[in-house]
Amino acid sequence: MKQRIERIKKQLHGQGYKLTPQREATLTVLLERESDHLSAEEIFLLVKDKAPEIGLATVYRTLELLSDLSVLDKINFGDGVSRYDLRKEGVDHFHHHLVCMECGQVEEVMEDLLNDVEKIIEDDWQFKVKDHRLTFHGVCKQCQEAAAKVKVNE
Amino acid sequence: MKQRIERIKKQLHGQGYKLTPQREATLTVLLERESDHLSAEEIFLLVKDKAPEIGLATVYRTLELLSDLSVLDKINFGDGVSRYDLRKEGVDHFHHHLVCMECGQVEEVMEDLLNDVEKIIEDDWQFKVKDHRLTFHGVCKQCQEAAAKVKVNE
């Protein structure tokens, strides 16, 4: 994790930004909770444990900065809050999400399933694709099983 | 358009809801501006021309109701406001969007390009897909051409 922060530090410096303790604490939280999809508020509360004096606005600013640098992506699952998701290193596309409508769980799909689709968009629509957002809403494996179990017992 | 409103009216009645003048005015605006992606505020202002006494909260409630009935979809392109997009009749999947990062224009892609991808998600992830959201961010044809022109003139 240290090295990853170090690399992001270099990236910041390259653009004239500093890695302040607040930014580092925020990054640490994001790395520790990499598989989650935290909101700004949630990140703020977690960062406060490491750096109690930090303000919510600073977290927002840090997240925006990291988003501009493509260190993370701002996503929206339609629940009224923006969520923040670290990009995986060495992967240039943004991964996909499966949002369970029953339990709310969010799974990540790392492999890029959109190569063919993107080709169609670029060829047929003459649209130069830079980024994409793909989210499936449905029912996760566990909730399907739970529903099946209930049915059997009825 | 009349018939389309008539069909939505039946759908509302079927669920115990009424098609009030305010709801009808909102639907009319949505149908008239079908190719746009209006925010609640924008819809509100347009509806006001037809029904000046309507309140913003009513528009919000109407949009939520229509969203519950799958008459329209609530979408979010990351600019801080929810936008509302009518479903096409007889099409059960939600269409895709191409958002131009230069001019902000939004194009709609009606054909469903995700059949193969959905199959992979259902088979490999055991995730029952109910709906999807796919948005590409990039540069539209016109902005690419404009950029090319500038380059030539330099």
Add this chain to the structure above:
DNA sequence: TGTATAGATTATAATAGTTATAAAATAAAA
């Protein structure tokens, strides 16, 4: 036809998420 009932709307206020401002702190540059 009049009355009851449920649903819908208005007007208003409240809430929640996010962003802006000015003063103070920090760190790098000269």
Add this chain to the structure above:
DNA sequence: TTTTATTTTATAACTATTATAATCTATACA
């Protein structure tokens, strides 16, 4: 060491959205 630019804090403002209570409307029913 002084200067300068960046960043943060604390606070306030703003914007989008939702909740509340009173009022209205339309249909069902006596």
